Amino acid sequence: MMDWTDRHCRYFMRRLSPGVQLYTEMVTAAAIHHGDADALLQFDASEHPVAVQIGGSDPALMAEAARKAATAGYDEININVGCPSDRVQSGRFGACLMAEPERVVDCFEAMRQASDVPVTIKSRIGIDDHDSYAYLRRFVDPLADAGCRRFIVHARVAILEGLSPKENRSVPPLKYDRVYRLKRDCPDLEVIINGGIRSVAEVEAALERVDGVMIGRAAYHSPFFLAELERRFLSGADLPERLSIVKQMLPYIEAQLAEGERLSRITRHMLGLYAGQPGARAWRRALSENAHRRGAGVEVLASALDAIPEAA
Ligand SMILES: Cc1cc2nc3c(=O)[nH]c(=O)nc-3n(C[C@H](O)[C@H](O)[C@H](O)COP(=O)(O)O)c2cc1C
Secondary structure (H helix, E strand, O other): OOOOOOHHHHHHHHHHOOOOOEEEEEEEHHHHHHOOHHHHHOOOHHHOOEEEEEEOOOHHHHHHHHHHHHHHOOOEEEEEEOOOOHHHHHOOOHHHHHHOHHHHHHHHHHHHHHOOOOEEEEEEOOEOOEOOHHHHHHHHHHHHHHOOOEEEEEOOOEOOOOOOOOHHHOOOOOOHHHHHHHHHHOOOOEEEEEOOOOOHHHHHHHHOOOOEEEOOHHHHHOOHHHHHHHHHHOOOOOOOOHHHHHHHHHHHHHHHHHOOOOHHHHHHHHOOOOOOOOOHHHHHHHHHHHOOOOOOOOHHHHHHHHOOHHHO
């Protein structure tokens, strides 16, 4: 998620679940070509398994991005065919590419030739008034024929004009049945459902019909959800203490600060750690008010912890 799942966020999330697959925010192929690719693709070894999401529609640039992502060590390379923002549309990529499956196939094939890392797709169920199962299949089938095996489908259409990106994540209704049907009709594909899934019970229900669930906002706002998912569906490990998660972050934070990073760039992702717990508001407030101050260090976390009754 743009501006949310940066490397600091992913490092933190990995403390909560050793097993979930993490995804980067979208990085454009153009930025990788023109910018500092090493910095854009940098991640910590402990983030594995981690996928990079690439946005673009020029097969040559997409292949270059895939090659660099593979060299950087990513476990999966995902093509963004779901973002509806104007900026992305003017670059003719993101959700508007659902109308051009051949172009996505060209990108997919170029990327596959450029690296051995699995290339996957994240899309919507449709765009604008192309809101039918047939339209989803018109998009998926040529990619499946080209060898794509994993499809992550955000179960709502994207409205390309008239709705903001934020509205496009809530206004078009969720149509899970469309995604379930895709799995039923194409059992050889790995189908991962996304959109509005917020509880262990909802994940459990979805997993009866598809191969996986992608969680966005619920994991960001309540990161402890990842620990619950780890316990229920992955290792079965006991839930960690939130305090131990904070303690695990301290050496990382100190190392990052020593390299010149600002404390708030890391702690902003930790605001939801105590969501739903006593002291959640005090924790959040202490971090938000103090972490951005010049020279702020790990003592800010210590005093935020002091504000929480159970951690004292
Ligand atoms: C702030 C924000 C940024 C996002 N950026 C991306 C992105 O870069 N790539 C992407 O595929 N989806 C992006 N999304 C969409 C989410 O990945 C997800 O598809 C959507 O929020 C629905 O899932 P959820 O209800 O579990 O959050 C973003 C969502 C949010 C809230």
